Amino acid sequence: MFMQELPTGTTTGPSVTVRTRPFAEGARAITPLVLGAVPFGVAIGAASAGLGVDRLATWIGSWTMVAGTAQLTVMQLLHDGAAPHVALLAALIVNARFAVYNAGLAPWFATTTVRRRLLLAAPLVDQVYMTATAAFHQRPMSEDDRRSFYLGAATHFVVAWVAAQSVGLLAGSHPPAWLDLHTASVLALAGLLATSLGTRGAAIAAAVAAAVALAGVDLPAHSAVLVATFAGIVVGGRRSAP
Amino acid sequence: MTPLLVFLATAIGTFALRASVLVGLTGRTLPPNLQARLALVGPAAIAALCAASLGPGPARPIAWPEIVAAVTAFLAVRRTGSLVHAFVVGMPAFWLAHAFGL
Numbered sequence: 001m002f003m004q005e006l007p008t009g010t011t012t013g014p015s016v017t018v019r020t021r022p023f024a025e026g027a028r029a030i031t032p033l034v035l036g037a038v039p040f041g042v043a044i045g046a047a048s049a050g051l052g053v054d055r056l057a058t059w060i061g062s063w064t065m066v067a068g069t070a071q072l073t074v075m076q077l078l079h080d081g082a083a084p085h086v087a088l089l090a091a092l093i094v095n096a097r098f099a100v101y102n103a104g105l106a107p108w109f110a111t112t113t114v115r116r117r118l119l120l121a122a123p124l125v126d127q128v129y130m131t132a133t134a135a136f137h138q139r140p141m142s143e144d145d146r147r148s149f150y151l152g153a154a155t156h157f158v159v160a161w162v163a164a165q166s167v168g169l170l171a172g173s174h175p176p177a178w179l180d181l182h183t184a185s186v187l188a189l190a191g192l193l194a195t196s197l198g199t200r201g202a203a204i205a206a207a208v209a210a211a212v213a214l215a216g217v218d219l220p221a222h223s224a225v226l227v228a229t230f231a232g233i234v235v236g237g238r239r240s241a242p
Numbered sequence: 243m244t245p246l247l248v249f250l251a252t253a254i255g256t257f258a259l260r261a262s263v264l265v266g267l268t269g270r271t272l273p274p275n276l277q278a279r280l281a282l283v284g285p286a287a288i289a290a291l292c293a294a295s296l297g298p299g300p301a302r303p304i305a306w307p308e309i310v311a312a313v314t315a316f317l318a319v320r321r322t323g324s325l326v327h328a329f330v331v332g333m334p335a336f337w338l339a340h341a342f343g344l
Binding site: 032056057060064071091101104124130184187189194195196208211212213214228 | 289320
């Protein structure tokens with residue numbers, strides 16, 4: 001068994017100590033974003049059959065990648081006849097924003113060991129990053145508590161994500177039309193955006209990023225999101241500088 | 243077999259992306275101005291993802307019901323501060339926009 005319960009309210013394993021209260025708080029805090037991601041996960045699982053991708057491969061991809069947009073990109077490109085290395089490159093470009101996210105996480109885990117940082121990096125996705133950094137900004141926590149909060153959010157998200165894709169794989173390629181799985185994921189993003197605009201710089205960064213993403217829709221290999229994110233950070237940072 | 247290999251290669255590459263800076267900065271701190279810019283990563287990335295999902299694509303027209311739903315969800319969450327309202331308000335807005343033929 002990986003973890004054992006301690007009477008002090010902490011759990012521990014071979015390489016990490018987890019405080020149960022912040023862990024539970026993190027798991028609870030990410031719930032609305034999990035609700036938004038689950039339909040997307042079901043949709044990817046369901047789309048697998050339609051795109052001719054082996055179900056076992058899709059399921060393994062769900063927990064090894066934990067990256068829905070990249071997974072869908074790979075499936076779509078392979079289905080359209082793209083070479084495997086092209087699909088791989090496109091997926092990595094889609095996921096390049098995670099490199100920016102982990103740079104954003106670094107200041108919150110200044111004294112965390114390399115081993116624990118590797119553990120924190122594995123489930124780093126949009127929802128976990130946004131939930132964790134929003135909570136870290138809102139109230140003071142010790143670094144141990146921040147780590148437990150983050151792992152609570154990440155555990156909840158990854159378990160729900162894999163379960164959602166599994167349901168989609170079992171349901172096949174015909175989810176009910178009224179569910180509109182794509183819309184649910186867009187609503188999650190819109191809600192997430194609404195909670196993230198706390199400063200003038202953030203609002204400017206978001207506006208610029210959205211405009212560049214729309215203008216760059218024809219950029220190769222789905223790189224518009226990455227280019228737009230950098231443009232937003234650069235312009236938002238300049239405009240908010242004192 | 244090919245999709246599985248591409249998934250696994252993507253997983254390895256993605257983990258490297260996720261861990262690169264986090265591990266590379268162990269024991270060091272970032273300059274304050276860089277930290278201020280990193281605080282903009284979330285809003286910028288989420289806005290870009292949202293716009294890319296809603297905007298027209300090479301083979302996709304503008305989806306007005308989704309735009310109406312997303313704007314409604316955005317306003318509801320801004321007003322209430324609760325992310326659950328993105329779905330509670332946004333999905334009915336989508337269904338209504340769809341029903342009215344947008």
